[in-house]
Amino acid sequence: MSFTLATWNINSVRLREPIVCKLLQEEAPDVLCLQECKSPVELIPMEAFAALGYTHMVARGQKGYNGVAILSKLPIKEVGAEDFASLGHARHIAGQLENGVTIHNFYVPAGGDVPDREKNEKFGQKLDYLTEMRDWFKASSPKKSILVGDLNIAPLEEDVWDHKKLLKIVSHTPIEVEHFNDVMAAGDWHDVTRADISEGKLYSWWSYRAKDWDAADKGRRLDHVWATGDIKAAAHSSRVLRDARGWEKPSDHAPVFATFDL
Template identity: 50%
Template sequence: MSTLKFVSWNINSVRIRLHLIEQLVMAEDPDIICLQETKVRDSQFPHEAFEGMGYKYRILNGQPMHHGVAIVSRVPLTEDRRHDWQDNGEARHIGVRLPSGLLLENVYIPAGGDVPDREENPKFGQKLDFYERMTKWSETLDTPTIMMGDFNIAPLESDVWSHKQLLKVVSHTPIEVDTMKRLQDAHGWVDVGRLMIPAPERLYTWWSYRAKDWTKGDRGRRLDHVWVSPELRSKIRAHRVLEPARSWEKPSDHIPLITEMEV
C-alpha cells in the first residue's frame, strides 16, 4: 500500500494562476491535484504546462468564463463521471477511479448569492437543491470514496471568524449547515479537516478579495473540504492548509488543502 498526496484548490482561473500551481508543485510535489473554478474550455486547458510538471493524466470538465473542474495526476486515472447536481449543465463535478479502485470526486458547489432566502434569491435555492441531489447520490454509494473541493459552506462556529456576525450571511446560515449535515450523514462522510485539526482550533481556507490586507482582522471561513468514506478514516496520514498561498503573487481567494492518504 502506498501513500498519495492530494491537493484540492479553487484556483479561480487555471490560466491566470498557472504560476501559483507551479509554485505549489515545487513546494509540495503532490501526486494528484483537484482544481475548481478553472474557467476554461477543455480545448484551452494548459495541457503542455501540466505535462511538463509530470501530470500525465488529466480529466477535465471545463467551461469558459465560469465554473469548471479538473483532476490532474501522476498516477493513472480511469473513468470520467460528470454529475450535473446543479441540474443546468454547469461544469461543477468530475469523478475518476484511482488504480486502487477508490473513487475520487472533485466538486465545486455554488456559492448561493448574497441573500439566504430561496424566494428572494433563486441562486440560494439552487445551492440547497445541489446539496440535496448530492445527498441522494451519497445514499447509494457502495465504493470507498474521497470527495474534495469547494463546498461553499463553513459548518462549525470555529470555521468562521465570527459565528454571531455570520449567522445570516450565506455560507454559514443554519439552513445551509443543516443541509450539509444531511449530506454528511447520508454516507457517514468523515470530515478530514476536523478529523486532523479538531475544533475549536482555527481553520480557514478562504478570505475575501474585498479586504486589501487579508491578514488584517483575519476574516476567514472554511469553505473548502476533504471528506472520505467511513472505511477510509484510518487511512488518513496528514492534512493541512497552505495558508501562505493566500499571499502569493496574484492569489486565489482560496488556499490549497493538502491531504496524505494510504490507498
C-alpha cells in the first residue's frame, strides 16, 4: 500500500476552508494532518471535505485556539490524544490506518517571544511539553509510526534564513533544538523530509509581518514529518508546497508532503 500524507498548520480551518479544499482537490493527499484548527470538532467543515472524498476524521478541538485534525480518504480510527504538560490544550491526536500505521499529529506550543522560562511562562511550557513527549515516547517505544505537525522548532542551520541571527530567537535556540533532538532519539524517530532533501535551505513558515514574504524569504522549517526506524526506508518524495503560502488568505505555513510505501 502506498499513501501520501501532508501536514499543514492551517491557522483556522473554518476561515481557510477554501484553501483546504483547494489543496485536497489539486494535490489529493490520502491523509491531511491539520494544526491550529481553532475550532470545536463539531464545527470543522467536514461536509465540504467529505464531498472531496475525505470521509474520515479524527480530531481534538477548542474554540478559537489550538486544535488538531487528521482528514483521510482511508479508514482511520482514533488511538489516543495526550495532554502533555497538562496545559488543557488540544495539541495531539493519534489515528491508526487499517495497515497498522499509527499517525501522530502534533501542535507543539510556540513558546512566546523570550527564550527564558523565568521571564516567559510560555517558553517553560514549551520545554515541559517537549520533555513529556520525550518521556512518553521513551516509555511507549513506538513502532510502525509516523509523527507530523507544527513542532515550532527549526532544528538545523539550513532550516532558518540566518542561523547566527536566530540563535537567540524562539524556535531556533540551542535548548529548544536539544529538546527536539531528545524527543527524536527517545522514539527512534527519523526526519523524513531531510532524508529526502538533505541539502540547502528549506522552509515551511514565513511570517505575516514580511511585506513580500517570497522575495525576502526569511523562513523557518517548523513543520515536520518523522517516521520510526522500522519504516523510515518506506518514505520518499518529500516536498514543501511553497506556492500555498501565496494563495488567497493564506496560512503563514506551507504544507509538507511525504509518500510511504507500506
